Amino acid sequence: xxxxxxLRTFLAVAQTxxxxxxxxxxxxxxxxxSQHVRRLEATAGRQLFTRDTHSVELTEDGEAMLGFARRxxxxxxxxxxxxxxxxxxxxxxxxxxxxxxxxxxxxxxEGFRHDHPEVDLELTVELSGTLHEQLAEGKLxxxxxxxxxxxxxxxxxxxxxxxWIGGERLRLDPDRPVPxxxxxxxxxxxxxxxxALERQGRSWRIACTSGSLNGLIAAARAGLxxxxxxxxxxxxxxxxxxxxxxxxxxxxxxxxxxxGRRHTAARGAADALAASILTAGDRLHRAP
Numbered sequence: 246x247x248x249x250x251x252l253r254t255f256l257a258v259a260q261t262x263x264x265x266x267x268x269x270x271x272x273x274x275x276x277x278x279s280q281h282v283r284r285l286e287a288t289a290g291r292q293l294f295t296r297d298t299h300s301v302e303l304t305e306d307g308e309a310m311l312g313f314a315r316r317x318x319x320x321x322x323x324x325x326x327x328x329x330x331x332x333x334x335x336x337x338x339x340x341x342x343x344x345x346x347x348x349x350x351x352x353x354x355e356g357f358r359h360d361h362p363e364v365d366l367e368l369t370v371e372l373s374g375t376l377h378e379q380l381a382e383g384k385l386x387x388x389x390x391x392x393x394x395x396x397x398x399x400x401x402x403x404x405x406x407x408x409w410i411g412g413e414r415l416r417l418d419p420d421r422p423v424p425x426x427x428x429x430x431x432x433x434x435x436x437x438x439x440x441a442l443e444r445q446g447r448s449w450r451i452a453c454t455s456g457s458l459n460g461l462i463a464a465a466r467a468g469l470x471x472x473x474x475x476x477x478x479x480x481x482x483x484x485x486x487x488x489x490x491x492x493x494x495x496x497x498x499x500x501x502x503x504x505g506r507r508h509t510a511a512r513g514a515a516d517a518l519a520a521s522i523l524t525a526g527d528r529l530h531r532a533p
Contacts, residue, residue: 247288249321252314253524254281255293259311260403260526262301270401270523285310311527318524323360326517333361337514340369340376342390343428343458344478344500349528350389357521364514372456374431380503386511387518388503391433391475399501400519402526403477407437407495409486410479411471417490424452424470426461437495438473445493475500478529500529 257267258278268275286293293307303311341350358366369379373390380388392399417423423442427435442449452470455461462480465472471486473495479485486492502519505511522529 247285247314247317248281249318251281251285251288252318254278255285255310256314256318256524256527258282258294258301259303259307260523261401263404264296264301266401266404315525315527319356319521322520322524326360332363333514333517334363335511335514336365336367337511337518338367338369338384338386338505339515339518340371340379340385340388340390342373342376342500343370343456344373344391344475345389345529346370346458347480348478349525353521353525353528356525357518360521361514361517364517366518372428372432374433377503378431380505383506386505387515388505389522390501390503391498392501393433393437393498396499399499399503400523402500402502402523402529404497404499405475405477407434407473407498408476408479409471409490409492409495410465410474410483411486412466412468412482413484415468415471415486417471417486417492419491422448422450423492425449426453426455426464426470426472427451428461429454429456433498434473434475437498441473441493441495447491447493 254267254271254273257270258264261267261270264275264278268278271278282294289306289310291306292304293310295302295304354366354368369376369385371379373392376385376388376390379385389402425438427438429435439449453461453464455464461472462483464470466482471492475498502522504515504519
């Protein structure tokens with residue numbers, strides 16, 4: 246009933262909230278992306294997106310279609326792998342940003358291990374900037390991490406806005422430096438926060454530095470300061486800092502997949518894991 250190519254296009258639009266970005270990710274024309282979505286909506290008999298010249302949002306029916314589309318495509322990939330008679334083997338060195346520690350990435354990896362039991366998966370969790378460096382040095386085969394919007398490298402999983410977050414009881418004194426909770430260099434969210442404050446001319450101080458997301462969350466829950474974080478991945482117990490605090494806009498950030506040297510023996514496994522992440526990318530917005 247549902248065309249897998251249309252479902253893949255739907256997922257790409259749902260995860261990026263952009264027909265342009267979805268077309269770029271899929272290697273299609275934007276008109277083809279629009280056509281796929283229209284045909285899928287006609288098949289379902291429901292509107293899946295509300296869209297205008299400025300924004301794209303999922304409808305309630307679109308939210309429901311997310312789960313169905315993901316499961317249909319996962320079953321499609323499993324059947325294709327089974328009947329092709331090929332089994333992936335070898336070692337896959339996968340790096341994931343600290344941002345995904347509290348998401349459903351573990352469930353995606355568990356599904357990958359179930360489908361490809363002969364792949365030896367090695368997981369590295371690090372800062373996005375560090376993962377970019379390790380990939381360039383040939384130490385990783387596949388990376389899921391943040392990039393700046395102007396960076397062309399990588400296959401877009403989704404884009405999001407960066408926001409200021411902190412404890413519910415936190416109150417900022419406008420006459421004192423902004424207390425920051427940050428990753429150490431070369432953290433991308435750290436750089437975005439400092440650049441935004443510098444542009445505004447707002448003074449700041451480092452209240453806490455940690456290479457662990459759990460460490461940053463503990464500091465924020467304790468009321469030590471504010472941190473820059475993806476809007477779609479706000480940890481439990483923390484909230485957006487209200488606009489009345491006067492903190493500057495942080496802009497957008499994109500989460501991408503980056504492949505290492507394509508001639509390595511891990512290429513097949515990296516492609517398979519990348520496909521699993523792209524298919525289930527919407528799950529990364531939802532806490533376990």
